[in-house]
Amino acid sequence: MPHSAVWYPYCQMQNLTEPPEVISGKGAWIHLKDGSRLLDATSAWWCLIHGYRHPDLDAALHRQIDQLSHVMLGGLTHQPALQLAEKLVGITPAPLTRVFFSDSGSVGVEVAIKMAVQYQKQQGQAERTHILAVKQAYHGDTSGCMAVCDPEEGMHQLFKGWLMEHPFTAAPRAGFDALPDDPLLQQDLQILQQSFEQHHQQLAAFIVEPLLQAAGGFNMYSPLWLQEVRRLCDHYGILLILDEVATGFGRTGKLFACEHAAICPDILVLSKGLTGGYLGLAATLATEKVFEGFYGGPAQAFMHGPTFMGNPLACSVALASIEVFERDHYLQRIAMMQQQLQQALDDFQAPGVVATRTLGATGVIEVDHADRLKGMNQWARAQGVWLRPFGRYAYTMPCYVISDEELLTITRTMKKFFTIQ
Ligand SMILES: *Cc1c(COP(=O)(O)O)cnc(C)c1O
Numbered sequence: 135m136p137h138s139a140v141w142y143p144y145c146q147m148q149n150l151t152e153p154p155e156v157i158s159g160k161g162a163w164i165h166l167k168d169g170s171r172l173l174d175a176t177s178a179w180w181c182l183i184h185g186y187r188h189p190d191l192d193a194a195l196h197r198q199i200d201q202l203s204h205v206m207l208g209g210l211t212h213q214p215a216l217q218l219a220e221k222l223v224g225i226t227p228a229p230l231t232r233v234f235f236s237d238s239g240s241v242g243v244e245v246a247i248k249m250a251v252q253y254q255k256q257q258g259q260a261e262r263t264h265i266l267a268v269k270q271a272y273h274g275d276t277s278g279c280m281a282v283c284d285p286e287e288g289m290h291q292l293f294k295g296w297l298m299e300h301p302f303t304a305a306p307r308a309g310f311d312a313l314p315d316d317p318l319l320q321q322d323l324q325i326l327q328q329s330f331e332q333h334h335q336q337l338a339a340f341i342v343e344p345l346l347q348a349a350g351g352f353n354m355y356s357p358l359w360l361q362e363v364r365r366l367c368d369h370y371g372i373l374l375i376l377d378e379v380a381t382g383f384g385r386t387g388k389l390f391a392c393e394h395a396a397i398c399p400d401i402l403v404l405s406k407g408l409t410g411g412y413l414g415l416a417a418t419l420a421t422e423k424v425f426e427g428f429y430g431g432p433a434q435a436f437m438h439g440p441t442f443m444g445n446p447l448a449c450s451v452a453l454a455s456i457e458v459f460e461r462d463h464y465l466q467r468i469a470m471m472q473q474q475l476q477q478a479l480d481d482f483q484a485p486g487v488v489a490t491r492t493l494g495a496t497g498v499i500e501v502d503h504a505d506r507l508k509g510m511n512q513w514a515r516a517q518g519v520w521l522r523p524f525g526r527y528a529y530t531m532p533c534y535v536i537s538d539e540e541l542l543t544i545t546r547t548m549k550k551f552f553t554i555q
Contacts, residue, residue: 159185188458236438243274322355341375364397474542475541499528
């Protein structure tokens with residue numbers, strides 16, 4: 135049992151010893167109090183895309199803190215929020231024109247769901263109160279988000295019956311490279327069409343993580359499936375919410391994962407990489423069509439407004455993050471990381487390993503049983519690498535400033551664990 139008063143996430147506190155204390159970091163490295171360093175394979179839950187202590191992001195925050203740390207966005211505005219909203223509209227697919235700020239990925243998703251349901255109501259479609267979600271999805275830990283996360287997976291099952299009950303469709307099984315006539319893809323599409331047919335009358339929106347279902351099991355699927363989702367949403371008058379909290383800002387090899395399928399959602403949620411992982415911030419973007427659905431009297435207004443929405447520090451560091459991303463040609467770097475990950479993981483075989491997958495700056499080793507990965511975190515730590523597998527997945531989603539040698543150290547460490555068993 136830890137001695138501190140901190141209640142740590144996703145773990146049994148009874149068996150936990152106090153985790154190692156971090157005092158600093160630089161690039162892909164975490165610096166610990168005992169003087170040792172750890173190479174971070176996770177970019178701090180996938181958000182620290184520029185690594186630790188990036189000079190340009192640090193400088194942006196120093197500048198902003200001398201100007202304005204916070205002010206409410208209710209009845210007032212400020213340049214960092216105005217500029218970031220304009221920038222996000224500029225870099226996301228063209229139909230997205232409006233930006234609603236909040237403070238975390240979960241809240242960004244809550245905002246998207248509320249927006250979709252209220253939109254439908256104001257279109258005279260009050261019976262459209264449900265969301266069609268996808269199995270193996272992860273959309274966050276708050277109640278509205280939990281209700282659209284995989285319904286069987288252990289994390290939120292405890293709350294079944296208390297949460298809003300939404301319909302689910304099967305997770306797509308055809309991989310990223312599936313050809314149009316792939317029988318698995320054909321089956322996936324058929325199941326999808328049936329789900330829409332069965333539930334469309336009650337649906338306000340469809341929600342999915344595009345191309346990469348991340349925390350729900352690193353399922354990398356075909357852009358053709360996502361194109362069919364877009365077509366079906368249009369056909370039945372259902373809004374499409376894309377949760378790019380994990381996939382946004384280059385993680386799948388494009389700036390936004392929906393670009394792989396050349397489609398645009400009605401509502402897009404961004405968070406994790408948005409501030410380069412420096413501060414909590416989310417952006418829920420909407421098309422002009424959705425935005426205009428809130429025109430009318432006070433009762434038609436969107437009633438949401440987190441205290442810290444559009445925080446100036448967070449917006450400033452987000453602007454700096456996007457600037458560095460563009461200036462330093464991160465998409466080229468990510469393409470090289472993808473090649474390196476493929477080379478390292480594609481043909482990897484070991485007892486218990488059932489699959490390996492790579493997409494953009496994401497590499498995954500899937501095993502047959504979670505027990506196989508027991509002790510991996512601790513063992514890797516002794517090798518100087520911070521790996522944090524969960525469930526049946528050992529993965530890396532590193533920062534984009536990582537060197538080839540550092541990335542090689544990560545994939546070597548991931549693989550070596552299976553040879554010492
Ligand atoms: C992490 C994540 C969330 C939740 O974001 P928080 O900032 O942790 O609330 C939502 N959706 C996806 C796809 C995520 O990966």
